[in-house]
Amino acid sequence: MDVIATKIPDVLLFKPKVFGDERGFFMETFRQSWFEERDIKVNFVQDNHSSSARGVLRGLHYQIKNPQGKLVRVTAGEVFDVAVDLRKSSPTFGQSVGVYLSAENKNIFWVPPGFAHGFLVLSELAEFNYKCTEYYAPEHDRSLLWNDPALKIDWPLGDIKVPVLSAKDQAALSLAQAETFA
Template identity: 55%
Template sequence: MKFISTSIADVKIIEPTVFGGERGFFMETFRSETFNKHCGTRLFVQENHSMSTKGILRGLHYQTQNTQGKLVRVVRGEVFDVAVDMRQDSKTFGNWVGVTLSDVNKRQLWVPEGFAHGFYVTSDIAELVYKCTDVYNPNAEVSLAWNDAELAIKWPISQGDEPIMSAKDKLAVSFLQAPKLD
């Protein structure tokens, strides 16, 4: 596996070595020893699988308790995946990283604890699988506005299009109003 640095040192792109041929392909997607060496020691306690259709935007979500690190990969389709640093003592507080993840490039994104996370589906259908370092706590979840001017995230949304979002995400708070993490 290849670990690629991003503009936020704690967020990593992970590229597996893919062995392929006429019969298909094989790749190792996770090995704790290698992951811990490059991203810090973590124990994953939950794994999620979601399916979404084109134009859906999920997020930006984070938890103020039971903060979750997420190792995200796409097993079908393509998304633009985003991590926003919500750690108020961080040098990169309020900065974001956006990466295209797909079943073709087979990249993964490591989103550490203390980050808001979301994605926008750019293919007809996309399925994501992601490991989490803590359990989901709906009582501590925050939705951060995807289009917050302070963050100025460059989503790959065509001008004039509106993403499809949940009612919860439509009521998301601005970056200035959002609770910050230590």
């Protein structure tokens, strides 16, 4: 497993070792020691799987109480995945990291608690899988405005004129308006 540092030190990109032959491939998608070796304490309690069509943008989501750490990967298609630091005490508050995740590159992205998370589907269809460190709590769920100029996220929209958003994400708040973490 190769671990790639990002511009925000707490956000990690894992490049798994993939063993393939004419039968297919094998790879590890999670190992506790990946985190222990970096003094990151994780206890995953929930796995989620979503399927989305091209142009769908999910996010930027976070929970204001019981914040979730997420270990995310794509098993079909491709997405542009983003983590935004919402920890006011962090030197990287309001900054983001964006990475391409696909069934082809098999990369795995660690989004720590205290971050908003979202992704844009670039392929015709994408299957998105993630492990969470806290249970989903809809009463604490929040959405940060995906295109807030303060975030400076360079979404690779290409010919996607307007992403497809849920009603919740259409009503999302800007960074200046959003509840954040201490």
